[in-house]
Amino acid sequence: MARMHTRRRGSSDSDKPVADEPPEWSDVDADAVEERVVELAEQGLSPSEIGLKLRDEGVQGTPVPDVSLATDKKITEILEENDAEPDLPEDLRNLMERAVRLREHMNDNPNDHQNKRALQNTESKIRRLVDYYRGDELDADFTYSYDTAKELL
Known part of the structure; x- marks a missing residue:
């Protein structure tokens, strides 16, 4: 399957081998x-x-x-x-960190059109993930913005 925001194809045959039990050399409780x-x-x-x-x-x-x-x-x-889960899902947090970095880069370099497009793609991914997680792992009224991302991170 192709990637969403690039022209590259995805990797095939990259699954881990199927295993039903841990290897015998790893006998950890x-x-x-x-x-x-x-x-x-x-x-x-x-x-x-x-x-x-x-x-x-x-x-x-x-x-x-x-x-x-x-x-x-x-x-x-x-x-x-054990009530130790993070406040944000990991994939959403990583995308927000990338968006904050790209936004700060765009403030310093306003004519960098390639990274402007990368920021648009990243923020659209974030909005889709927020829709997916809204209600379960995020508040029902959570909306993404640069300021909220900066505050959460």
């Missing part, structure tokens, strides 16, 4: 993994950063290749159970 996930979330890491940290550093020196195989829960589910 599920409770220890959950404690580590909550600890990393309290340090301010996003769910994807937590997954990378567990993959690289692990728990008690043993890497955790896949949290959902080790605990039968996703990282976001673990965070919800």
